[in-house]
Amino acid sequence: MNTSPTPVVSARKLGLTFQTNDGPVHALSDVDLEVSKGDFVSFIGPSGCGKTTFLRVIADLEKNTSGEISINGMTPEEARKSRSYGYVFQAPALYPWRTIEKNIALPLEIMGHSKAERKERIERTLDLVNLAGFSKKYPWQLSGGMQQRASIARALAFDADLLLMDEPFGALDEIVRDHLNAQLLKLWAATSKTICFVTHSIPEAVYLSTKIVVMSPRPGRVTDIIESTLPRERPLEIRETPEFLDIAQRVREGLRAGHSYEE
Amino acid sequence: MSMLLRSWQGTGALILCLVALARLPLLSPEASAPFGSGTTAMILLLVVVGALASFLRMQEAALAGILFVAAHFTAWLLIAGLSGNEGQANLSFFLLVAACWLLGWRCISVLAEIRPKTGGASTALRLLIPAIFGAWVLILWEAITRGAGVPFILLPPPSAIWERIIGSVSILAADVRQTIFKAVLFGYAVGCAAGFIVAILADRVAFLRRGLLPIGNLMSALPIIGVAPIMVMWFGFDWQSKAAVVIVMTFFPMLVNTVAGLGASGAMERDLMRSYASDYWQTLIKLRLPAAMPFIFNALKINSTLALIGAIVAEFFGTPIVGMGFRISTEIGRMNVDMVWAEIAVAAVIGSVFYGVIALAERATTFWHPSNRGG
Numbered sequence: 160m161n162t163s164p165t166p167v168v169s170a171r172k173l174g175l176t177f178q179t180n181d182g183p184v185h186a187l188s189d190v191d192l193e194v195s196k197g198d199f200v201s202f203i204g205p206s207g208c209g210k211t212t213f214l215r216v217i218a219d220l221e222k223n224t225s226g227e228i229s230i231n232g233m234t235p236e237e238a239r240k241s242r243s244y245g246y247v248f249q250a251p252a253l254y255p256w257r258t259i260e261k262n263i264a265l266p267l268e269i270m271g272h273s274k275a276e277r278k279e280r281i282e283r284t285l286d287l288v289n290l291a292g293f294s295k296k297y298p299w300q301l302s303g304g305m306q307q308r309a310s311i312a313r314a315l316a317f318d319a320d321l322l323l324m325d326e327p328f329g330a331l332d333e334i335v336r337d338h339l340n341a342q343l344l345k346l347w348a349a350t351s352k353t354i355c356f357v358t359h360s361i362p363e364a365v366y367l368s369t370k371i372v373v374m375s376p377r378p379g380r381v382t383d384i385i386e387s388t389l390p391r392e393r394p395l396e397i398r399e400t401p402e403f404l405d406i407a408q409r410v411r412e413g414l415r416a417g418h419s420y421e422e
Numbered sequence: 423m424s425m426l427l428r429s430w431q432g433t434g435a436l437i438l439c440l441v442a443l444a445r446l447p448l449l450s451p452e453a454s455a456p457f458g459s460g461t462t463a464m465i466l467l468l469v470v471v472g473a474l475a476s477f478l479r480m481q482e483a484a485l486a487g488i489l490f491v492a493a494h495f496t497a498w499l500l501i502a503g504l505s506g507n508e509g510q511a512n513l514s515f516f517l518l519v520a521a522c523w524l525l526g527w528r529c530i531s532v533l534a535e536i537r538p539k540t541g542g543a544s545t546a547l548r549l550l551i552p553a554i555f556g557a558w559v560l561i562l563w564e565a566i567t568r569g570a571g572v573p574f575i576l577l578p579p580p581s582a583i584w585e586r587i588i589g590s591v592s593i594l595a596a597d598v599r600q601t602i603f604k605a606v607l608f609g610y611a612v613g614c615a616a617g618f619i620v621a622i623l624a625d626r627v628a629f630l631r632r633g634l635l636p637i638g639n640l641m642s643a644l645p646i647i648g649v650a651p652i653m654v655m656w657f658g659f660d661w662q663s664k665a666a667v668v669i670v671m672t673f674f675p676m677l678v679n680t681v682a683g684l685g686a687s688g689a690m691e692r693d694l695m696r697s698y699a700s701d702y703w704q705t706l707i708k709l710r711l712p713a714a715m716p717f718i719f720n721a722l723k724i725n726s727t728l729a730l731i732g733a734i735v736a737e738f739f740g741t742p743i744v745g746m747g748f749r750i751s752t753e754i755g756r757m758n759v760d761m762v763w764a765e766i767a768v769a770a771v772i773g774s775v776f777y778g779v780i781a782l783a784e785r786a787t788t789f790w791h792p793s794n795r796g797g
Binding site: 218219220239240241242244245246248249250252254255256265266268269270297299317 | 690788
């Protein structure tokens with residue numbers, strides 16, 4: 160499937176079952192996936208399909224109950240302890256008692272970077288997300304889109320090669336989302352990071368990704384993996400091209416094959 | 423636009439004035455120093471002028487000024503005329519006091535309508551309005567107790583309490599030193615610190631969390647002041663036993679609130695710390711304690727009043743011959759009610775300052791909390 164020598168994420172027969180009062184819930188079952196360096200992988204599917212759970216297993220925020228997963232050749236726990244990924248949540252989760260720059264400094268403080276280095280990294284990442292003038296503001300003084308950009312800057316600040324993003328733009332309106340999607344692509348091109356991106360928007364998945372993982376619920380599983388044929392350079396207008404619509408159609412078919420459109 | 427405003431307070435004051443006029447004199451015929459007819463006329467005139475002014479459309483500050491002078495100068499004339507005539511006031515006297523009160527009320531409503539442009543003026547106004555309100559509590563208290571001759575034992579007039587405070591500054595200072603600076607501050611600091619530290623320990627140690635916390639919740643709901651006599655037996659008559667009562671009283675609210683606060687940070691924020699491989703202490707200091715601050719300040723505020731109550735009431739059960747609670751319990755036995763009220767007034771002022779300082783520190787520390795962001 161993938162011939163790259165260093166898969167960033169490699170999952171074999173991965174399964175996760177939650178024990179609940181209503182019996183076991185199969186959040187993930189038999190997931191096989193490889194993510195290579197520099198990929199932009201989107202996970203798409205209806206709610207309950209396990210796309211967020213899969214991201215959380217990569218991040219060692221959940222433990223798989225069967226199968227194997229390795230991140231850069233390490234177990235998820237080792238990968239987390241060696242700080243090899245940055246995680247962007249559905250909500251910005253900025254600390255309201257810290258200014259934007261202090262929020263970005265948070266992981267750097269925890270990881271023991273020097274003051275001068277923190278300053279340099281804060282400036283660099285704020286530039287990357289176009290928030291340079293807002294370093295002294297508190298999160299609640301910024302708009303939702305700016306807050307989410309700040310949280311991306313926070314995930315970028317400590318230079319992890321892998322960026323895990325869990326519906327980061329889900330709560331934003333479509334205009335802001337378009338803008339941030341374009342910015343995210345630029346950022347990806349500028350930093351050459353590997354990005355795993357959870358979304359429930361088909362256009363967003365097609366526009367951003369080099370690889371689209373289509374998932375379906377009950378049990379959560381992968382129904383299709385689509386390699387994008389779009390060029391890496393993607394203006395917003397690419398979404399009107401036949402090629403784009405073609406890939407979107409394939410995603411829709413994958414969702415239908417997984418019975419995702421049924422009740 | 424009409425030149426006249428509606429002012430029910432003005433109407434009320436005019437009616438009260440008319441009835442008072444019909445029921446003159448102000449004091450009963452036995453009064454030793456009755457009001458002169460000039461003073462009486464001036465009082466009536468001032469009330470009428472103030473009431474009429476309240477109907478006129480004019481600049482709010484000017485109107486408030488006229489009402490302020492009319493209401494307070496008249497009230498002062500009325501109360502000053504009482505000296506030597508305690509308990510001799512007639513109905514018309516009280517009607518005029520009520521009329522002044524209505525004018526004062528109108529004054530406050532006019533002031534409350536003003537929207538000042540500068541920050542300084544707005545602060546002054548925010549202080550002035552409750553000050554006038556508080557002053558009227560004292561004016562009515564003074565006029566009623568002295569005018570109607572309420573027995574001193576039941577309720578002394580504020581002027582007598584004030585005289586007693588001025589006359590016994592050294593006694594009051596010694597009592598404050600004993601009760602506040604020794605028992606309250608020491609007990610408060612130790613009780614709050616201990617509650618905080620045990621909360622952190624309980625967070626770390628499952629044994630404490632599961633064993634102590636349910637008891638802590640129970641204890642914080644009990645009237646712990648009941649242990650005061652036991653503490654006096656254990657720690658002796660001096661301030662140490664009172665400090666012990668304060669420690670016991672402040673410990674549990676701090677424990678319970680800090681534990682609740684430590685659980686207040688969101689799941690996403692904690693996942694974030696986990697994704698950074700942050701250790702226990704880093705997560706505690708950088709996330710959980712800041713998120714717990716609103717809860718901790720809540721406990722500090724509750725405890726500031728509890729500490730004062732605890733120290734004063736504990737002194738009822740045995741103490742050296744100094745202290746606020748000692749003074750209250752002995753002076754009430756000697757019918758020196760004014761001294762009791764003087765201690766209560768001092769306790770009220772100190773309690774307010776104590777609470778105010780904590781509230782200010784809270785505003786500075788938890789400025790980020792949605793309840794504080796507006797200011």
